[in-house]
Amino acid sequence: MAKRIDVNDLNVYYSKFRAVEGVSINIEPKSVTAFIGPSGCGKSTFLRTLNRMHEVIPGGRVEGEVLLDGDDLYGPGVDPVTVRSQIGMVFQRPNPFPTMSIKDNVLAGVKLNGKKISKSDADALVEKSLRGANLWNEVKDRLDKPGSGLSGGQQQRLCIARTIAVKPDVILMDEPCSALDPISTLAIEDLINELKNDYTVVIVTHNMQQAARVSDKTAFFNIAGTGKPGRLIEYNDTAAIFSNPEQKATEDYVSGRFG
Amino acid sequence: MTTNALTSKSSTSGRAGDKIFSGAALGAGVLILITLFAVAVFLLIQALPTFLADPADISGGAGFFSYIAPIIVGTVVAAAIALLIATPVGLGVALFISHLAPRRIAGPLGYVIDLLAAIPSVIYGAWGYMVLAPALVPGYDWLATNLGFIPIFEGPASQTGKTMLTAGIVLAVMVLPIITSLSREIFLQTPKLHEEAALALGATRWEMITTAVLPFARPGIISATMLGLGRALGETMAVALVLSTGNLIPSLIKSGNQTIAAEIALNFPEAFGLRLAELIAAGLVLFLITLVVNMIARAIIARHKEFSGAN
Numbered sequence: 001m002a003k004r005i006d007v008n009d010l011n012v013y014y015s016k017f018r019a020v021e022g023v024s025i026n027i028e029p030k031s032v033t034a035f036i037g038p039s040g041c042g043k044s045t046f047l048r049t050l051n052r053m054h055e056v057i058p059g060g061r062v063e064g065e066v067l068l069d070g071d072d073l074y075g076p077g078v079d080p081v082t083v084r085s086q087i088g089m090v091f092q093r094p095n096p097f098p099t100m101s102i103k104d105n106v107l108a109g110v111k112l113n114g115k116k117i118s119k120s121d122a123d124a125l126v127e128k129s130l131r132g133a134n135l136w137n138e139v140k141d142r143l144d145k146p147g148s149g150l151s152g153g154q155q156q157r158l159c160i161a162r163t164i165a166v167k168p169d170v171i172l173m174d175e176p177c178s179a180l181d182p183i184s185t186l187a188i189e190d191l192i193n194e195l196k197n198d199y200t201v202v203i204v205t206h207n208m209q210q211a212a213r214v215s216d217k218t219a220f221f222n223i224a225g226t227g228k229p230g231r232l233i234e235y236n237d238t239a240a241i242f243s244n245p246e247q248k249a250t251e252d253y254v255s256g257r258f259g
Numbered sequence: 260m261t262t263n264a265l266t267s268k269s270s271t272s273g274r275a276g277d278k279i280f281s282g283a284a285l286g287a288g289v290l291i292l293i294t295l296f297a298v299a300v301f302l303l304i305q306a307l308p309t310f311l312a313d314p315a316d317i318s319g320g321a322g323f324f325s326y327i328a329p330i331i332v333g334t335v336v337a338a339a340i341a342l343l344i345a346t347p348v349g350l351g352v353a354l355f356i357s358h359l360a361p362r363r364i365a366g367p368l369g370y371v372i373d374l375l376a377a378i379p380s381v382i383y384g385a386w387g388y389m390v391l392a393p394a395l396v397p398g399y400d401w402l403a404t405n406l407g408f409i410p411i412f413e414g415p416a417s418q419t420g421k422t423m424l425t426a427g428i429v430l431a432v433m434v435l436p437i438i439t440s441l442s443r444e445i446f447l448q449t450p451k452l453h454e455e456a457a458l459a460l461g462a463t464r465w466e467m468i469t470t471a472v473l474p475f476a477r478p479g480i481i482s483a484t485m486l487g488l489g490r491a492l493g494e495t496m497a498v499a500l501v502l503s504t505g506n507l508i509p510s511l512i513k514s515g516n517q518t519i520a521a522e523i524a525l526n527f528p529e530a531f532g533l534r535l536a537e538l539i540a541a542g543l544v545l546f547l548i549t550l551v552v553n554m555i556a557r558a559i560i561a562r563h564k565e566f567s568g569a570n
Contacts, residue, residue: 053459058362085461094450099474108470109460159456166460 001198002029003069003086003169005050010064011229012042012049014057019045021229023064025219032192032201034211034238037253042230043204046221047172050202051087052080068169085109087170088163093179094155096147096162103143105158106130109166114205125165133161134191153184160191164199171195173203177210189214208254212242220250299546306540312533326537327509327519327544333423334518334545337498338491340427340511341434344483345491348431349438356439358468359447369443376436385502387429392420392501399424399512413510421503424511426518429497434487441486445479446472478560485556492549495524519545 005027012020020042027033035043048054049062050243052073066073073083077194088109096105106126110117135157137152142255156176163171173192177185192214195201196202205211211218218241220234234241234250245251252258280365314322352372356365396418403414416422453471463468473480498521505515530538 051459053455056455056458081461081463084459089455089459090450091455091459093452095450095456097453097456097470097474099477108457109462110463112460112466112470162456162460 002198004029005170005200005202006067006070007050008065008067010046010049010062010066012045012054012062013060015059018229020049021231023232025232025235027202028201028217029200030196030198031205031216032196032214034215034218035204035221036206036208036211036218037230037233038223038258039206040226041221041223042232043219043221044174045230046232047174047202047204048089050170050172051089053089055080058176081113085166086168087172088166088168090156090159090163090171090173090176092175094152094159096150096155096158098146098148100147101144102130102139102147102158105147106161108162117240129161129165130158132164132195133157134187134194135161149168151184151246153180153187156180156184157191160188160195164195165254168199170200170202173201175204175206180208181190185210208242212238218242220245220247220253222249222253302539302543302546306536306543308536309540312536316533318534318537323537323540327541328389330517330519330522330541331544331548332507333516334492334520335519336511336516336546337423337427337430337502338488340424341430341486341491342488344428344431345434345438345487348433349483350442350480352435352439353446354468354472356443358464358472369440372436372439372443374436375432376440380433380494380496381500383429383433384497387425387497387501388421391429392422392425394420395428396420397426402512406464410509411511413513416512417503417514419503419514421501421504421514422512423516426498426502427511429501430491430494433494433497434491437490438483438487441483442476442480443485445476449475449568481556481560485553488552489549492552493520494546495520499524 005025007023007025007027010020010023011018023046035047036041045054045160050066050073053137054060054062062074065075068086072078073087096102097108100108103122103126106129107117107122110122110125111112121253125138127140130139135154138154139158147155156179160171177188180188189210191203192203197217203211203214215238217236218238219232220241221230222233223230234245234247236246240251245254263376277369309317309323314320317323317326319326345461352368356369360368382430396416399416399422400414402412404415406412407414449472454467454477457467457471498518502516502518502521503514504517504521504525507517509517524539527538
C-alpha cells in the first residue's frame with residue numbers, strides 16, 4: 001500500500017498532437033501532491049497517464065516511463081486493467097453508478113474480475129470504506145437506496161469510498177471539488193488529509209488555496225501558447241511554491257497575475 | 260390608482276407563437292388518442308357478430324375461443340422465437356458498433372443494419388420461402404433425428420422447410436434492425452463519466468459494459484425489444500409466405516401452426532358475413548395482446564425508476 005511514483009521524461013500524445021512534453025517527477029508515498037496551472041496546461045492529461053486512463057481517448061499514447069515502486073506502468077505485457085485497479089481515480093464530477101444502490105456502488109470495483117466476496121466480508125468492507133470516506137454516518141440507514149439520490153458532496157465521497165474499497169496504492173483526483181459547494185469541499189479536503197496516512201494522493205486543482213491547504217508538494221504546469229505542449233515548470237514543497245517560487249511564471253501564477 | 264407596470268400592453272403579439280405551438284402539440288396528441296379509440300371501436304363493432312353467433316357456426320364448429328386459441332399460441336410462439344434470436348444478436352451487434360468496433364467499420368455497419376429495416380416484408384417472405392426454408396431442411400432432419408424426443412423437435416421434419424421455426428427465424432431477421440438501431444442509439448448515450456468510473460476501478464471492457472452501459476440502457480433495451488415484438492406479432496406477409504399452415508402442433512419443424520396476422524391476411528379476401536367478423540375478432544385479440552405486452556413492458560421499466568439515474 002502507498003507506493004511511490006517516478007516519472008522519467010514523459011511525453012503524452014493524442015494522435016500527432018503532443019499534449020505534454022518532457023515531464024519528470026518523483027512522488028513520495030503517503031504524501032499529497034497537487035498539480036496546479038492554467039486551463040489546458042496538460043495537468044489533467046498528465047494525471048490520467050498515471051493510471052493509463054488517457055488511453056480511453058482514441059489516439060492517446062505516451063513516450064517515456066512511469067514507475068510505480070520501480071515497475072513500469074507502460075512496460076511490455078502490462079495490462080491497463082491491473083494498473084487501474086492499483087491506481088484509483090476520482091473524477092471532476094461525482095459519478096456514482098446511477099443504477100446501483102449506495103452499497104453496490106462501494107462494492108462495484110471489488111466485484112470486478114469475477115471476484116466473489118462473502119456477505120459478511122462485503123458488509124464489513126462497505127462500512128470500512130464508507131467510514132474511510134467520512135460518509136458512513138450519513139448513509140448507514142439507507143445503504144440500499146440509489147447513490148444518485150445523495151447530494152453532490154456525498155456522491156463525491158461515495159466515489160472516494162468506491163475507490164478505496166479496491167485498496168489501491170495511489171489515489172488520483174482530477175479537480176474533485178470543482179463541482180461542489182464550500183462545505184462539501186471542506187469535507188473532501190479533510191478526507192484527503194486522512195487519506196494520506198494510507199495512500200499516495202495526487203490531486204489536480206484549479207483552486208490555489210486548496211493546493212496550499214491540502215498538499216505537501218506542488219507541481220506547477222504551464223504552456224507556452226495555444227497548440228504548444230504543456231510542461232512541468234516547477235515542482236517543490238508547497239510552502240516554497242507559494243512563498244518563494246524559483247520561476248517567474250510560477251510566481252506570476254500563484255500571485256494571481258495570470259491564469 | 261396606480262397601474263401595474265408589469266402588465267403587458269401587447270400581450271397577444273409575443274404569445275401567438277406559444278399558442279400555435281401548444282395548440283398543434285395538443286392537437287397531435289389528441290389525434291393519436293382518437294385514432295386509437297376509433298380503431299378499437301371499429302374492431303369491437305365489427306367483431307360483435309362473432310360473439311353473438313351460435314358457437315356451431317364459427318369456423319371449427321366449437322365456438323370462437325377454440326378457433327382463436329391455437330392461433331394465439333402460434334402468434335406468441337413465432338414472436339417468441341423471433342425475439343429469442345433477435346434480442347441477443349441485436350444487442351451484440353449494437354454493442355459492437357457502439358463500443359468495440361473501430362470507427363471506420365462501425366459507421367458503415369450501422370448504416371447497413373438500418374437498411375435492413377427498409378426492406379419490404381414481402382421480400383423477406385420471398386427470401387424465407389425460396390432460400391432459407393430449403394436451406395434449413397437438413398438442419399431440421401438432424402434435429403428430428405437427434406433431439407426428436409423433445410416435443411418441439413418431434414419428427415418427421417417438413418421436407419419443404421416451411422415451418423414455425425423458419426417463420427420465427429425470418430421474423431428474427433426482420434426484427435433485428437429495429438432492436439439493433441434503437442439499442443445502439445441508447446448505448447452511445449451512456450455518459451462517458453460512468454464508463455470512465457468503471458474503467459478507473461479496474462474494469463475490463465466487458466465489465467465496463469456490464470457495470471455502466473447495460474444498466475444505463477436497460478429501459479431503452481426493453482423499449483427496443485417491445486417495438487421488435489410489436490413487429491413480430493403483427494407481421495403478415497413474411498409468415499403468410501413462409502409458413503405452411505395447419506393445426507396447432509407442438510413440433511416447430513413440421514408443417515402446421517398459424518399466426519393471427521397471417522390467418523387474417525390469407526383469408527380476408529374471400530371472407531364475408533360471419534367469417535369476416537371472425538377475422539376482425541382475431542384482429543381485436545391481436546390488438547389486445549400487443550396492448551398487454553406493452554403494459555407489462557411499461558411496468559417493468561417503472562419498477563426500476565428509482566435506480567434509473569433520472570433523479
